[in-house]
Amino acid sequence: MNIVLFDDHYRNNFLPLTYTRPIADLRIGILKIAEKFQHYFPSASTLYQTEDYLQNKFKNLKSGECLYLNSRFLPTENYVKQLQNLGPNKALKYKNNVLAYYANPVEDFELSSYNSISVDYDGIYIEDIWDLFAKNHEAILADFALLTRHKTSQDIPEHAYTDKPEQIFIEEGAEIHNATLNASEGPIYIGKNAVLMENTSVRGPFALCDHSTLKMGAKIYTGTTIGPHSKIGGEVSNSLIQGYSNKGHDGFLGNSVIGEWCNLGADTNTSNLKNNYASVKLWSYEANRFKNTNLQFCGLIMGDHSKCGINTMFNTGTVVGVSANIFGSGFPRNFIPSFSWGGSQGFKTYKLDKVFEVADVVMQRRNLNLTDIDRQILQHIFDKSAQFRRD
Secondary structure, X not given: OEEXXXXXXXXXXXXXXXXXXXXXXXXXXXXXXXXXXXXXXXOOEEEEEOOHHHOOOOOOOOOOOEEEEEOOEOOOHHHHHHHHOOOOOEEEXXXXXXXXXXXXXXXXXXXXXXXXXXXXXXXXXOOOOOHHHHOHHHHHHHHHHHXXXXXXXXXXXXXXXXXXXXXXXXXXXXXXXXXXXXXXXXXXXXXXXXXXXXXXXXXXXXXXXXXXXXXXXXXXXXXXXXXXXXXXXXXXXXXXXXXXXXXXXXXXXXXXXXXXXXXXXXXXXXXXXXXXXOOOEEEEOOOOEEEEOOOOEOOEEEOOOOEXXXXXXXXXXXXXXXXXXXXXXXXXXXXXXXOEEEEOOXXXXXXXXXXXXXXXXXXXXXXXXXXXXXXXXXXXXXXXXXXXXXX
């Protein structure tokens, strides 16, 4: 069977992260959304229906019947059972959302031609980009149960201090030095070949994914996920780092989502609470204006390949696009378009040849290369995001 994870009309709510990926390639909890479905459908081929410029990297199917699934609705056992009983010419709906349907890829989906079945969906779903951190606590719990079922954790070293050790799972090859692991508020997951250096303090729910490192003295609070191949230091609270990104030094990151191939310079700090305690407004690409999150705590959203220099200060509710380079003193504005170069004194366009040069060097450090397809995607984003740049 083929399953196709599709982006619906909410896709733009997840920009700038979905500039470079479909919704299904976003990480929330421990796993990416597509990886969650792969656990429930291990024999199925997983494909994507997304923007045309992304389809060369995230493949779709040209023919054959497929089960189409809305990427924003995360799988649960009950939901998967309903999917397994779904037949041709039937579609599942939850409120005003299409959850799933069978179709041939050459056909345009028209709900009116399907027998529409309303269901009581019991899982986590996301509507806006801030849901990624706001619902990450709950998503870690679900993924922890999924990943650790019928598996045995590696032994916790005697020199580590733990609270609720039965809620701590350590994959093969992980190294834990004299860390403090407090799972009293939720589980702690340590991925394969991950490293917790000396004097690291962690409070669950927390996930450190494969090949990632918590540096000495790091302080990690609840609802935080560190994606694979990342290095993290300082203080982090209720934040999601998608993977292949670094925050290697002191500084605070709270209620934030960081894309892939990002780097936060030493002593970078994010504000996640306004001085007047009011709800935070965040730039919305879909609305083309700042949108009220109705959250009191909201920090930084940063797209792939963006970097900031030492001592960078981000205001509450800042959105940074793809491949931005931020540096200098003072607070930069709280919407920084893709391919921006500068800081509080102003921005100019970050030239595409320089973007490619830096991205290639950064990716080679992880034994990966910036492919021609990656370059085409970045070129498309560069052109599409020009409307937001001022020079």
